[in-house]
Structure formats: C-alpha cells, structure tokens
C-alpha cells in the first residue's frame with residue numbers, strides 16, 4: 001500500500017511510526033497506536049526492551065547506519081528516550097519527518113543548554129552557572145550562595161548525577177564525586193511543590209495542554225502524580241501554559257512536551273523539559289479523554305489532536321523495584337494496572353497504577369488502600 005509520508009491527510013492508509021528507544025514509554029505508545037491502525041518499528045540496543053513484546057524491535061546501536069536506514073522507511077520517526085545521539089536524529093531527518101525536532105532533543109540532553117534555552121524564551125529558572133574546573137566551582141558557589149546543587153550536564157535522570165552543597169566546605173567532596181564530566185551549578189530553589197505541565201503541538205500548530213500535575217518524588221524518583229494538581233489558580237494554570245507554549249512554538253515543536261516546574265507562591269521555575277511523553281503523564285491513559293501517548297501519535301502523524309480534559313480527579317502511582325499481586329490492585333475501585341514486562345530490580349520502574357475517583361476524598365481513600373503494596377511508596 002502506498003505510504004503517505006509527510007501528508008497532512010493520512011486517510012486510512014497504513015502508517016508506520018519508527019521509534020528511537022523501546023522502553024516502557026515506547027510500549028505504551030504502541031498500545032495507544034494499535035487502535036488507530038498504526039504500526040511500529042522500534043530501535044533499541046537492548047534485546048529485551050519492553051516495546052519488543054509488542055512490535056518489531058531492531059536491536060542495534062542508535063547510530064547504526066543499517067538500523068537507521070530501516071527506520072527511515074517509516075512514515076515518521078519519533079523518540080521515547082532522550083539520550084539518543086542527536087546526530088542520528090538529524091541523519092534520519094534528511095530522509096523522513098522526525099518529530100519532535102532534533103533541535104529540541106539537543107537542548108533537553110544538556111542541562112546547561114536547557115537552562116539557557118529557558119532563559120532565552122523568558123521562563124524563570126534557578127540561578128545557574130556552567131562549571132569548568134575546580135576553581136570555577138569555588139567561585140560559582142560563592143556567587144550563587146549555598147545551598148546549591150552541582151549536577152552533571154548530561155545523562156542525569158531520577159536525581160542521579162547530583163550533589164547538594166550545604167556550604168562552601170562541601171566543594172572538595174562535590175568535585176571529587178562529580179568532577180570528571182561537564183557540570184552545572186544551580187541555586188537551590190526553596191519550592192513548595194513540584195508540578196509538571198504536558199503540552200502537545202500538532203503539525204498544523206494546534207495546541208493542547210493537560211491540566212497541571214503535582215508530582216511527589218522519593219530519592220529523586222517520581223513516586224506519585226496527581227491530576228489535576230490540587231489548588232491551582234487560573235493565574236498559575238495560565239502561567240504554566242504560557243511557558244509551555246513558548247517552548248512549543250519556539251522550536252516549531254511537534255508532539256508531546258513535558259515541562260517540570262517548581263512552585264513557590266504564585267511563581268513557577270522551570271527545572272527540566274522532556275521532548276517526549278513523560279512519566280508524570282501516565283495518569284492520562286485512563287484519566288484523560290485522550291492519553292498523552294495517543295496525542296503524541298496524533299501530533300507526529302499530522303492527525304487532529306484529542307481532548308486533554310481530565311473529567312475526574314486521578315492519581316498515578318509508580319511501581320518501583322517490585323510488583324504487587326494483580327488482585328490486590330484490581331480489587332480497589334477505579335484502579336488500573338500497567339506492568340511493563342521488566343524484571344524487578346531495586347530502583348527500577350516496572351509498572352504503574354492509575355486511580356480515578358469522583359471526588360478528591362474518594363481518591364485519597366482508594367490510594368490509601370494501595371499505599372502498602374509492593375512497589376508503591
């Protein structure tokens with residue numbers, strides 16, 4: 001059947017999406033795509049990557065030319081993992097539409113470029129300085145003040161690659177711990193809570209935003225998200241949407257973008273952006289009219305976006321390091337279970353639970369029934 005590459009009207013032709021990365025995000029993209037008649041080819045160096053249970057999995061490095069040639073036969077290519085080489089995405093983009101744009105990938109891979117980008121489009125962040133050497137670190141700690149956080153610029157996730165400096169006396173230890181890679185120092189933001197906003201932009205520039213999400217972490221790992229975040233004023237919602245919109249429009253972005261924010265009073269500070277579907281949006285599979293996964297696919301395929309309305313309060317609990325008994329989850333009304341097909345290991349995200357309820361009170365009651373299960377907490 002003829003492919004409709006790049007077309008704004010896909011009709012009912014066969015469509016194949018190539019995906020760099022085949023983790024649980026890819027798996028959930030595939031689960032959202034099959035009802036739309038969309039097929040997938042995933043590329044991942046790991047032969048037991050979770051999306052491989054559901055779709056074609058090309059096992060190769062992300063920059064393997066033969067693997068990239070196979071992906072370029074797809075109608076569109078996207079990613080579910082942001083540490084893929086930007087050059088691979090750029091090479092692909094010469095022959096096939098690649099969304100989100102590789103430029104957004106480049107920014108999101110490096111905390112320094114990311115913070116500079118936020119600053120350039122007018123989004124407040126923690127004060128920051130690039131660190132090039134031990135002497136620069138001492139000077140930067142003096143300038144920014146303590147407490148402050150030293151972070152690796154690249155490959156940091158789930159709070160990894162960070163060192164909290166409580167005073168200037170911590171400089172030596174911070175340098176010993178992280179000093180052999182490019183670094184950024186950030187002022188510590190005394191925030192009240194962590195929020196995220198997920199926005200989606202279609203090929204035609206249409207925009208949609210999910211309600212703000214409140215996120216709870218333990219040891220740097222996301223453990224629970226609530227959507228809508230409680231007690232969000234209209235002003236705060238509009239502010240978050242305007243920040244997300246700046247990022248989406250600035251790069252002619254296509255797809256879902258997640259922006260992680262710190263809230264202090266009526267202020268929001270951007271921490272990170274992810275040019276992909278995001279863990280804090282998993283609630284949307286059952287909690288929103290259209291999931292982030294389906295909307296990402298609609299966007300990159302040039303299809304109309306779906307409603308991002310969240311009709312009832314809902315929450316998502318990550319399953320980390322262990323899986324509960326299915327029965328114990330499913331007996332709680334409004335609870336839905338997602339296993340990722342990954343072997344449990346300490347600190348590893350192996351699944352999640354979504355809970356919906358008619359009222360915040362009922363939601364809390366249901367969550368308390370799940371609170372002590374393996375993997376939750």
Ligand code: AMP
Pocket residue numbers: 126149156157158159160186187188189190194217220271272
């Ligand atoms: P990150 O890897 O940047 O997402 O950071 C992991 C966690 O560290 C965040 O979710 C925050 O709880 C905390 N954190 C990161 N940067 C800052 C900062 N500048 N000020 C205060 N807390 C931070």
